[in-house]
Amino acid sequence: MSAPQEPQDPKQQDPAVDTQEQMEVNQDQQSADDAEQAFPAPEAEARTDLEWATLLSETQEKVAQYHDELLRAKAEVENIRRRAQEDVAKARKFGTESFAESLIPVKDSLEAALALTEQTAEAWKEGVEATLRQLNTAFERNVLKDVAPAPGEKFDPHLHQAISAVPSDLPEGTVAQLLQKGYTLSERVLRPALVMVSSGQPAA
Template sequence: MADAKKEDDFLDDVDMAEAEEFAEDAMEYDDEALELDALKAERDEFKDRFMRALADAENSRKRSDRDRREAEQYGGSKLARDLLPVYDNMKRAVEAATDEQKEVSAALIEGVELTMRELLNTFKKHGIEPISPQVGDKFDPQLHQAMFEAPVPDTKAGDIIQVAAEGFMLYDRLLRPAQVGVSSTPG
């Protein structure tokens, strides 16, 4: 019996030792699993931040390309806007000349007309196109500015009755609207 008791005590000691070793292994495994989970979470966070930074850099590149293209196309709009009154004044000067003055100062008038054509060619080269409405055209608020409204017989409301100044487009943007008089409902 004493041997049996010794054997039971030995088995208890062995079972207890194995159980403790198993518990320690399990705790180490749990610690490693927690550490692995923490590393995976950190990796996922860094991956997310990297992807966001990459997308932000791509968006910045696209935005700067768009801004550069706009600067190339529309950067000269202030200068062009400042040159439009010069064109208007030259046109008025040619239109104001009487037939007699045109005969006497033919070379001068021709020089002004050539200068106007050269200015328009330069405008065209840089994407500036005139808006030249005609009397009788329909008023378009996207392209025209109504300077006055008057009832005129034999017209419809919204018809252009007078053109005070041409307008100009810079590519797809309105540089200056054409200044026009518009017919109101005839009285």
């Protein structure tokens, strides 16, 4: 007669069976985790929507701010342009007035000279010289300068206009003779000086 079998301890069951059950449990847990990631909880979706709404609101505020700054900058540029135009117009107006004011004494002197019919040649000469000094003063006051290159001075195409080239003892490319003075106004050429340019020593 065989001895009765003792009941097995649940903890001493087949290890293979326990491993299989554990794998199934792990697979179920992984499936649950994947499902949670694929379909987030409503609270997570609500938080994401709120974040997007906040970001959109902040972006709209920045766009409005940049638009306002752009309009201000455009208005400032327009003000600067208008002020510049007004300054140019005033400069032209007052510049002309200043030059005209300087020429008035010159005109007075010429009219006074013509009014005197009985004058000696010496008196006429003195009157003309005085009038010329007044005119020179008017020119200096308005930064109107002569351009009168001396013979031998280097030819400058920005200030001089060559009429012809002539053989000369002077170096080639220098002014040989001044035919007519030129004038500049505040460094801007009003009229170039008319000159003849040396072509160098004449051929023997």
